[in-house]
Amino acid sequence: MRVIAKKILREFCEKHSSCEQQLKAWYKEADKGTWEKLNELKNEYPSVSILEDNRVCFNIKGNNYRLIVKINFDYQMMWIRFIGTHAEYDKIDANKI
Numbered sequence: 001m002r003v004i005a006k007k008i009l010r011e012f013c014e015k016h017s018s019c020e021q022q023l024k025a026w027y028k029e030a031d032k033g034t035w036e037k038l039n040e041l042k043n044e045y046p047s048v049s050i051l052e053d054n055r056v057c058f059n060i061k062g063n064n065y066r067l068i069v070k071i072n073f074d075y076q077m078m079w080i081r082f083i084g085t086h087a088e089y090d091k092i093d094a095n096k097i
Helices: 006-015 017-032 038-044 086-090
Strands: 002-004 055-060 065-072 077-085
Touching (some): 002 017, 006 017, 006 077, 017 055, 017 065
Parallel strands (some): 002 077
Antiparallel strands (some): 055 065
């Protein structure tokens, strides 16, 4: 998968350095991912939440942070739509962001 908007992750890590290693690990795994369907992704990451419109929410660093991506499986692309704390996540509509 090609992950779009890596800059968002870098900027987030500057503010929240405690999750930098976990986000780097997530990025490496996502970049190497070759999932073709949401079910394949869910099989590999059982804790992800499947949202509307091919959006997926990953729990980062023991569920302290949430990362929402939108996936286009045909083009093998993943767009970062949101990264934030649980409190910040609770203030957004994860299906629309």
